[in-house]
Structure formats: C-alpha cells, structure tokens
Amino acid sequence: MSSTDQIQELFDHAIASVPSGATPSSRALHQRLHQRSVRTRLSTISVSLLVAAISATVLFVGVASNSTYAVTLYPKTNVSVSPAQLAADQSVMTARLHAVGFTSATVRVSNGSLVVVNGPRALASPMSFLTSSPELLVRSVTCFAGSQSGPVSTSSLPTNCSSPRYAPPTVTGLEIPNTKPDPALAAHATTTRAQDVGSPSNWALLPVLDSGTSATQRYLVGPTLITLSSKFASATVTRVPSSGGWIVNVQLNKAESQRWNQVAKRYFHRLLAIDLNGVIVEAPLIEPDYSTFRSMDGQMQLVAVSRTDASDLAAALISGPLAVPLAAH
Amino acid sequence: MDFDTYYAASYDRVRRAMTLTFRDPDLAEEIAQEAFFQTLRRWKKVSLLDHPEGWTMVVALNKGRDLHRRRVRQEAKKPYLVPSSANLSSESQVDARVIVTELLKGLGDRQREALLLRYITQLTIPEIAKVMGCAEGTVKATLHAALAKASLQAKETFNVVD
Numbered sequence: 005m006s007s008t009d010q011i012q013e014l015f016d017h018a019i020a021s022v023p024s025g026a027t028p029s030s031r032a033l034h035q036r037l038h039q040r041s042v043r044t045r046l047s048t049i050s051v052s053l054l055v056a057a058i059s060a061t062v063l064f065v066g067v068a069s070n071s072t073y074a075v076t077l078y079p080k081t082n083v084s085v086s087p088a089q090l091a092a093d094q095s096v097m098t099a100r101l102h103a104v105g106f107t108s109a110t111v112r113v114s115n116g117s118l119v120v121v122n123g124p125r126a127l128a129s130p131m132s133f134l135t136s137s138p139e140l141l142v143r144s145v146t147c148f149a150g151s152q153s154g155p156v157s158t159s160s161l162p163t164n165c166s167s168p169r170y171a172p173p174t175v176t177g178l179e180i181p182n183t184k185p186d187p188a189l190a191a192h193a194t195t196t197r198a199q200d201v202g203s204p205s206n207w208a209l210l211p212v213l214d215s216g217t218s219a220t221q222r223y224l225v226g227p228t229l230i231t232l233s234s235k236f237a238s239a240t241v242t243r244v245p246s247s248g249g250w251i252v253n254v255q256l257n258k259a260e261s262q263r264w265n266q267v268a269k270r271y272f273h274r275l276l277a278i279d280l281n282g283v284i285v286e287a288p289l290i291e292p293d294y295s296t297f298r299s300m301d302g303q304m305q306l307v308a309v310s311r312t313d314a315s316d317l318a319a320a321l322i323s324g325p326l327a328v329p330l331a332a333h
Numbered sequence: 334m335d336f337d338t339y340y341a342a343s344y345d346r347v348r349r350a351m352t353l354t355f356r357d358p359d360l361a362e363e364i365a366q367e368a369f370f371q372t373l374r375r376w377k378k379v380s381l382l383d384h385p386e387g388w389t390m391v392v393a394l395n396k397g398r399d400l401h402r403r404r405v406r407q408e409a410k411k412p413y414l415v416p417s418s419a420n421l422s423s424e425s426q427v428d429a430r431v432i433v434t435e436l437l438k439g440l441g442d443r444q445r446e447a448l449l450l451r452y453i454t455q456l457t458i459p460e461i462a463k464v465m466g467c468a469e470g471t472v473k474a475t476l477h478a479a480l481a482k483a484s485l486q487a488k489e490t491f492n493v494v495d
Contacts, residue, residue: 011480015452017429022349023358028366030340033373040374 075128077118077135077330085116085328092327094118100134103319118330126312128332133316135332137325140232140306141204141279142267143225145172145287149189149209151222157191161207161224172275175292189224197282204228210277212284213307223284225277229267232260235324237302241314250314252306254321261302272297278306280317334385336376340369343386347393350453353430354394354437354445355401364400368393386454387464394446436483444479447472 077097079085090113101109101123109123126132147165165171170186195208205227212221238255256264267276268290278286285306291297308314344365351361372379372389379385437445443465450461458476462469 011483012452014429014483015433015448017426018353018433019346019349019453021426021430022352024345025348025358025362027341027344030337030369030373033340033366033370036370037373 072121073123073125074119074121075123075125075332076114077120077127077332079116080329080331087113089327090116090118093330096323096326097134097330099323100316100319103323104134104315124312126316130331133313133320135326135330136281136320137233137329138280138317138320139201139325140285140304141200141228142230142232142264143208143228143277143279144271145223145275145277146207146226147171147186147189147224148183149192149222149224150185150187151190152193153190155191156193159192161192161195161209162188163207163226165224174273175275175289185221186224189222194222195282200279200282204231208279208282210279210282210284212287213309223277223287225279225284228279229276230260230263232256232264233325234260236260236321239318239321241308241311241318243311250308250311252308252314252318252321254304254306256302256304258302261300264302264304265300268300269297278304280306334380336373336380339380339385340373343389344369346453347386347389350390350449351393351397353433354449355397356434356438357401357404360397360400360404364393364397367396367400371396384454384456384460384464387450387456387460390449390454391446391464394442394449398442432483436479439482440479444475444482447475448479448483451476 079090079093094111094113097111097118097120098109101111101120104124106123110121111123112119112121120127124134127134146163147170165186166188167186170183172183189209192209195210199206200208200210207227208225209222210225212223235257236254237257240253242251242253243249244251271290273290273292275287275289277284278288285308286304288305306317308317347368348361348365351364352358355361355364368389371392372385379388382388437448440448446465447461450456450464451458456464458469458472462472465472
C-alpha cells in the first residue's frame with residue numbers, strides 16, 4: 005500500500021468515526037434565503053426612498069437658494085460720484101452682505117451703480133441699514149412728550165419744558181421717577197428723518213423705538229452732542245428674552261470711545277438719547293447706581309425691532325460708512 | 334443537479350470534516366449550515382463548477398476559522414467530545430480520528446484546506462488548484478508539507494520508532 009493510500013485510509017477511518025447525524029432539511033435554508041431576500045428588498049426600497057427624499061430636498065433647497073436675485077443700487081446724491089467712491093462702496097457692501105450671512109452675494113460696479121446678485125431681498129427697501137451709513141447722534145433729553153394729538157402746531161419747537169416737572173430728573177439710585185409727558189408738546193409734529201439728519205444742531209422731537217408698546221413716546225432732545233459714524237470696533241446681536249426684542253451691543257473704537265466717555269461724564273446720572281436715523285434707539289440713564297463716574301469702556305446698546313434690523317445695523321456699524329449712500333431705485 | 338440533491342449528498346461529509354477540523358460537533362453543525370446557506374445563495378454559479386463540494390468545503394473552512402476564533406476567545410478551549418463507544422465501529426477508527434484531528438490542529442489554513450479537499454472531498458491535484466485558486470505545484474508542495482507533518486504526528490501519537 006502506497007503512503008497516499010495509507011493517508012486516504014486514515015482519513016476514511018477518521019471520517020467514519022465521526023458519529024453520523026441527521027441531515028437537517030434544506031427547507032430551513034430556503035426559508036432563510038427567502039427571509040433574507042425580503043429583508044434586502046425592504047432595505048433597498050427604504051434606502052431608495054431615503055435617497056429620493058434627500059435628493060428632492062437638496063434639489064428643492066438648491067433651486068430655492070440658487071434662484072438668482074439681483075438689485076441695482078444707485079448713489080443717493082445729486083452730485084456726480086467718482087469711480088473711487090463706487091469702488092469703496094462696492095467693498096463696504098460686500099463686507100456687509102457677507103457679515104449678514106450672504107456669503108455668495110456678489111457686488112459689481114456697472115454704469116455708475118452697484119449691482120448686487122444673490123443678496124437679501126430687503127436690500128431694495130429704503131429703510132435697509134445695509135444701504136445707509138448709520139450715524140448715531142447722541143443728544144440730551146430735554147422733555148418727555150406723548151404722541152402727537154390735535155391740530156399740528158406751526159410754531160418752532162421749544163427748547164425747554166413748559167414746566168420743570170416734565171423735565172427728566174437727575175437720578176441717583178435705581179428708582180426712576182415716573183415723569184409725565186409735557187402737554188405743551190402734544191401739538192408739535194414729530195421731527196422727520198430728513199429734518200433730523202439735515203439739521204443735527206437743532207432741537208428735535210423724536211419718537212422712541214419701543215417694540216414693546218404701541219403708544220408712541222417722544223422725547224424733545226437738544227442739539228447733537230457727538231456723532232458716532234466711523235467704523236465701530238465690534239457689534240453683536242443678542243435677544244432680550246424678557247421683551248422678545250433685539251439688542252445690538254456696540255463696542256466703539258478708541259477715538260469715539262473717548263468722546264462718548266466725555267459726554268457721558270458730563271451727563272452723569274442724567275438721560276441721554278441715541279438717535280439713529282430720526283429714531284431714538286436707546287435712552288440710557290448714565291450710571292444711576294454709581295456715586296462717581298466710571299468709564300463707559302466704549303460700550304453702548306441699541307434696540308432693534310427685529311433680528312434682521314439688528315443684524316443689518318450691526319453689519320453696517322462694523323463695516324464702516326459708505327462713501328456715498330445708496331438706494332435701490 | 335438541483336441544490337436539494339447536492340445538499341443531501343454532501344452535507345454529512347462537510348459536517349464530519351468540520352468536526353474533525355474544529356473538534357466541536359455543535360460548531361461543525363453551525364459551520365456546515367452556514368456554508369450550505371452561502372452555497373444556496375450562489376447556487377446558480379456554484380452549480381456550474383466541476384466540484385461544488387470543494388467550493389462549499391473551502392467556504393466552511395473559512396467560516397469555521399472565524400467562528401472557532403470567536404469561540405476560543407469566549408470560552409475555554411473545549412476538549413474533543415469523544416462519542417460513546419457504541420457509535421464507533423472499531424478501535425482503528427478512534428485512532429485514526431485522533432491522528433487526523435491532531436494533524437489538522439497543527440496545520441496551517443492552506444495545508445488544512447488542501448488535505449480536506451484531497452482526502453475527504455476526493456479532488457485531484459488540478460481540481461484542488463482550481464478551487465484554491467493557485468498553481469498545481471503549490472498544491473503539491475502544500476500537500477507534501479502537510480503529509481510530512483501527518484507522518485511525524487502519527488509517529489508521535491503512537492510512539493512509533495523508525
């Protein structure tokens with residue numbers, strides 16, 4: 005017997021020594037295969053549906069976000085605008101649009117205007133902060149005034165309250181006396197934005213921006229003490245949970261911070277009004293809880309009625325002023 | 334040949350080969366079931382092969398290796414469960430099984446594959462080469478090395494003196 009035959013015999017014996025067992029029915033294997041194919045089919049259908057849903061969503065979002073929107077912004081001035089001014093505005097507008105999240109927006113100069121593609125639709129609004137150079141005018145508050153009522157007075161605005169009891173008090177401590185509005189101011193019309201911006205040294209009767217109440221509150225404010233208009237160091241937007249409103253926390257640059265400090269020190273424990281485009285966006289009472297003046301550290305808070313307004317204002321403040329203001333028409 | 338006929342003819346042989354290889358009848362049963370399930374899944378292709386059982390045997394060995402390693406990690410190594418003598422036809426079969434199981438235990442994966450295909454599935458050298466996806470020379474060398482170990486193993490097991 006050859007060695008191969010011996011090995012073969014060895015294996016034959018070994019195989020034979022393993023106890024025989026009943027061969028399980030092949031039906032179980034067929035059943036298992038069937039279940040598996042059903043599961044595979046279901047998984048394939050589920051994955052196909054998921055892929056279809058994702059594709060549809062991506063397609064929809066893609067189409068929605070890729071729909072090109074263009075607006076042409078023209079210089080809002082009667083004098084001729086130089087190419088350098090337009091180029092400067094192009095740069096500022098690009099920075100503003102990117103700051104408010106429109107990173108794919110493009111701004112190009114075309115025939116003496118700026119064409120913005122894929123920017124926000126609100127850009128066409130004449131009230132948009134993005135197309136203006138916001139100037140914060142700090143004014144003193146002379147009197148409280150309620151809403152306009154009765155026939156409009158044609159006389160010029162007074163420079164004092166009809167009685168000292170309508171003047172904002174000097175406050176020490178956190179209790180602010182409830183001062184009533186001066187009835188003598190009720191007949192006077194509210195100062196328009198154009199009047200306010202055009203004559204910052206005059207007294208003005210300005211509405212207070214207050215998203216919390218419907219009643220219009222106005223302040224008679226004195227001539228502008230300082231104008232804050234250059235590039236701000238930072239501006240961040242926060243929500244006020246108690247009122248549901250929005251606040252822009254502003255950090256002034258060094259030079260304007262010093263000017264703001266000087267005015268605030270002069271009006272320590274008194275009320276100041278911050279006027280933005282003819283609306284009082286904040287009327288801070290200067291450090292009522294301190295006995296001596298402390299630096300304001302260049303900080304200021306501005307109220308906005310909506311998140312978009314707050315974001316647009318913040319973007320406009322940190323990107324600096326436009327060389328020439330723009331308008332969509 | 335349909336799958337059921339093939340299954341009925343080959344199942345027991347594959348199960349026994351796995352019992353010898355992995356020394357655990359339960360594990361061998363599981364491995365055989367899995368190998369035949371894989372065969373059924375690919376039956377359209379496997380049925381066209383000259384020796385479908387060779388393909389199933391290789392699948393069983395690969396699957397067995399994975400399962401065996403997992404079990405070894407999970408529990409202490411089991412001794413081979415020697416069936417009662419009533420199931421054994423002769424003493425020589427017990428000796429043969431001891432030799433073969435010890436032999437298979439000491440072999441590498443490829444050597445074990447070659448031996449099972451040669452002496453249990455009864456494939457020729459060219460057929461083994463085809464199933465294992467290698468040259469005939471490689472199969473011969475692998476078998477030679479395996480048989481050399483088998484010879485040594487047999488001598489050690491039975492204290493054979495040359």
